[in-house]
Amino acid sequence: MTGLQYPRMYLYRRLVQAKLFIDQHYAEPIDLDCIADEAYFSKFHFIKQFKAIYQQTPHQYLKNVRMEKAKLLLQGGATVSDTCYAVGFESISSFSNLFKRANGVTPSAYLQQHQSLKAQIAATPLAYIPGCFAEKYGWFPKQQF
Amino acid sequence: MTVYVLDQNRALDFYTNKLGFRVVTDVPMGKDVRWLTVSPPQQPGLEIVLSPVSTAMFKQETVDVMTDLVRKGTFGVAVLTCDDIYATYEEMTAKGVEFTKAPKKEFYGTEAIFKDDSGNWFSLAQLT
Numbered sequence: 001m002t003g004l005q006y007p008r009m010y011l012y013r014r015l016v017q018a019k020l021f022i023d024q025h026y027a028e029p030i031d032l033d034c035i036a037d038e039a040y041f042s043k044f045h046f047i048k049q050f051k052a053i054y055q056q057t058p059h060q061y062l063k064n065v066r067m068e069k070a071k072l073l074l075q076g077g078a079t080v081s082d083t084c085y086a087v088g089f090e091s092i093s094s095f096s097n098l099f100k101r102a103n104g105v106t107p108s109a110y111l112q113q114h115q116s117l118k119a120q121i122a123a124t125p126l127a128y129i130p131g132c133f134a135e136k137y138g139w140f141p142k143q144q145f
Numbered sequence: 146m147t148v149y150v151l152d153q154n155r156a157l158d159f160y161t162n163k164l165g166f167r168v169v170t171d172v173p174m175g176k177d178v179r180w181l182t183v184s185p186p187q188q189p190g191l192e193i194v195l196s197p198v199s200t201a202m203f204k205q206e207t208v209d210v211m212t213d214l215v216r217k218g219t220f221g222v223a224v225l226t227c228d229d230i231y232a233t234y235e236e237m238t239a240k241g242v243e244f245t246k247a248p249k250k251e252f253y254g255t256e257a258i259f260k261d262d263s264g265n266w267f268s269l270a271q272l273t
Contacts, residue, residue, distance in 0.1 A: 008231075009231070012231050012232055012235050013235055015232065016232055016235040016236045016239060017239070019236065020236065020239060020240075053229050053232045054232075055228070121172055125172045125173070125174060125180070128170055128172050128180070129170075129172060129174075129180045133180070133194070137174075137201075137202050138202075139174055
């Protein structure tokens with residue numbers, strides 16, 4: 001037992017499974033009605049309980065997961081169009097608009113920023129590592145006084 | 146904060162995919178070593194260095210001692226807080242994280258204890 005009585009614990013388990021389903025299937029057209037059915041909830045009850053635990057509706061959570069995955073793909077150098085389709089969007093313009101609203105920059109600007117950051121890291125890696133660690137690990141030449 | 150890990154790639158998978166942390170800095174520093182830091186999304190100010198216990202950083206005798214100590218679960222690293230410990234516990238368990246203590250009410254809140262993939266342990270707490 002985890003300190004919670006059976007029905008409450010069971011409720012948690014179903015909600016967590018629903019969240020993990022979104023985590024795994026975010027790139028597919030997810031029907032939240034189906035998730036609610038799978039978790040043995042009415043849609044209304046499902047949304048209410050999900051929001052009580054995660055402070056956002058399942059729909060908001062799905063949108064956020066897609067945005068986070070998009071950022072990871074762009075950071076890895078994927079193109080905007082590949083990223084758009086890989087995270088479950090069908091239109092580049094709606095993806096770009098939503099991305100900009102969520103992150104303050106367009107996906108192409110975000111991609112460019114990270115490409116440039118990667119190039120800077122490759123050129124001057126020690127500029128991104130605290131000197132004390134770099135010295136301790138022998139990455140930084142010791143100062144001669 | 147530094148966490149000594151036995152395999153940096155495996156630790157990266159554990160901290161990002163199982164704990165949901167984000168990579169802050171990832172700088173390759175030669176063969177098999179990188180400067181790698183991660184951060185919990187709810188606490189972006191907390192940057193954790195995933196430092197490998199490796200001969201690229203330490204002498205072999207030090208590596209042997211540290212490996213043994215980390216693997217034995219000698220080091221308790223930190224208290225990580227969450228909004229809903231039961232939901233977090235269920236999710237981490239579903240992802241295969243090993244808990245050595247299930248959520249239990251304590252005088253300071255509700256606490257569980259889990260281990261990372263190397264053996265370091267963390268307290269997971271809901272402080273309400």
